[in-house]
Amino acid sequence: MPTKEEVVQTLKNVVDPELGIDVVSLGMVKGVSVEGDAVEVTLELTTPACPFRAQLKEHVEKALKTLPGVSAVKVNVVARVMPSRVREKILPGVKNIIAIASGKGGVGKSTVTVNVGLALTELGASVGILDADIYGPTIPRILNVKVGLVGADDKIAPAISYNGVKVMSIGFLLQEDEPVIWRGPLVANAIKQFLTEVEWGELDYLIVDLPPGTGDASLTLAQSIPLTGVVIVSTPQDAALKIATKALNMFRKLNVDIIGIIENMSYFVCPNCGHVSEIFGRGGVKVACEKLGTRFLGEIPLSPDIRVNGELGKPVVIAAPESESAGAFRKVAYAIAGSVSVIAYKRGKNGRG
Numbered sequence: 140m141p142t143k144e145e146v147v148q149t150l151k152n153v154v155d156p157e158l159g160i161d162v163v164s165l166g167m168v169k170g171v172s173v174e175g176d177a178v179e180v181t182l183e184l185t186t187p188a189c190p191f192r193a194q195l196k197e198h199v200e201k202a203l204k205t206l207p208g209v210s211a212v213k214v215n216v217v218a219r220v221m222p223s224r225v226r227e228k229i230l231p232g233v234k235n236i237i238a239i240a241s242g243k244g245g246v247g248k249s250t251v252t253v254n255v256g257l258a259l260t261e262l263g264a265s266v267g268i269l270d271a272d273i274y275g276p277t278i279p280r281i282l283n284v285k286v287g288l289v290g291a292d293d294k295i296a297p298a299i300s301y302n303g304v305k306v307m308s309i310g311f312l313l314q315e316d317e318p319v320i321w322r323g324p325l326v327a328n329a330i331k332q333f334l335t336e337v338e339w340g341e342l343d344y345l346i347v348d349l350p351p352g353t354g355d356a357s358l359t360l361a362q363s364i365p366l367t368g369v370v371i372v373s374t375p376q377d378a379a380l381k382i383a384t385k386a387l388n389m390f391r392k393l394n395v396d397i398i399g400i401i402e403n404m405s406y407f408v409c410p411n412c413g414h415v416s417e418i419f420g421r422g423g424v425k426v427a428c429e430k431l432g433t434r435f436l437g438e439i440p441l442s443p444d445i446r447v448n449g450e451l452g453k454p455v456v457i458a459a460p461e462s463e464s465a466g467a468f469r470k471v472a473y474a475i476a477g478s479v480s481v482i483a484y485k486r487g488k489n490g491r492g
């Protein structure tokens with residue numbers, strides 16, 4: 140029968156693929172117990188949406204089974220989201236703030252924001268969505284929510300959507316069809332209010348739908364929100380990629396960490412015959428990511444269920460959870476969560492944040 144120390148020693152051979160560090164050093168091994176020939180271990184992941192969840196569990200199980208005298212192994216997997224934001228004055232209860240940006244409008248930024256947010260909630264993460272796109276605040280429509288109410292202490296209560304997602308939108312302040320020209324400082328003020336006067340509570344992830352492009356508004360916003368990092372959405376065409384790259388370089392100049400790039404409308408699967416058409420040249424974003432030295436976060440198909448459900452106020456992850464589209468969003472969400480864990484780990488190690 141092995142000792143607890145021997146169990147821990149063995150688990151030092153299991154390495155987190157994302158960080159390249161063993162699970163013991165990462166503090167992921169909790170509650171080790173040995174009784175007779177049975178070993179039980181709890182593995183605490185840094186996010187419930189860990190892309191290597193199954194793989195890590197399997198590797199821990201395998202490692203434990205190599206111990207002499209052990210015939211029964213039980214691995215419990217739990218998760219606690221690691222904060223990339225520590226000792227922050229603004230929104231101290233929010234562990235990570237992820238901005239979703241794009242070079243231009245219409246590439247699916249809001250669609251990604253919502254479906255990724257919902258995919259993260261499925262595994263138990265608490266998520267807020269802040270719609271900061273002053274040019275086209277479409278989140279309330281996609282999530283079928285109306286204005287948040289004034290809550291206690293004059294704080295603004297966010298609207299609550301599917302799976303308890305908290306939603307605040309700049310659209311709640313605007314009249315529909317009202318053309319509003321927001322100057323930089325005005326935008327920053329409104330957003331500051333959203334950050335300080337909305338009851339976000341404790342959140343694992345706050346996802347911010349930024350305005351498209353590299354104009355004044357995006358710039359001001361990116362600087363007024365204390366971000367963990369930014370995700371860029373692009374379609375695969377060369378022209379789209381060029382302006383996505385421009386956006387990426389802007390964020391780099393602002394010292395915002397780049398979480399990675401998503402390829403949306405990557406390919407089309409014919410709903411009748413299943414034939415795959417790579418309309419816009421699938422794979423362009425992946426190649427660009429290699430050149431840019433940034434992470435490719437995955438591809439989302441061009442699919443009618445994504446558009447239709449968005450228009451019906453029920454995103455595809457909720458409306459058709461078994462669909463290929465929902466699966467694609469989930470994969471992307473896990474890649475983002477993994478990437479954010481890496482940023483959080485590095486910040487924790489460097490003592491900044």
Ligand SMILES: Nc1ncnc2c1ncn2[C@@H]1O[C@H](COP(=O)(O)OP(=O)(O)O)[C@@H](O)[C@H]1O
Pocket residue numbers: 241243244245246247248249250251275277351403404405439440441442443445446447449450
């Ligand atoms: N992968 C996709 N497949 C089909 N339609 C999509 C996809 N992504 C986005 N759309 C649709 O394209 C339009 C623009 O998407 P949206 O998320 O509003 O873009 P953005 O926020 O970048 O302006 C919407 O009608 C949306 O439903």
Ligand SMILES: [Mg+2]
Pocket residue numbers: 248249250272275277
């Ligand atoms: Mg949008």
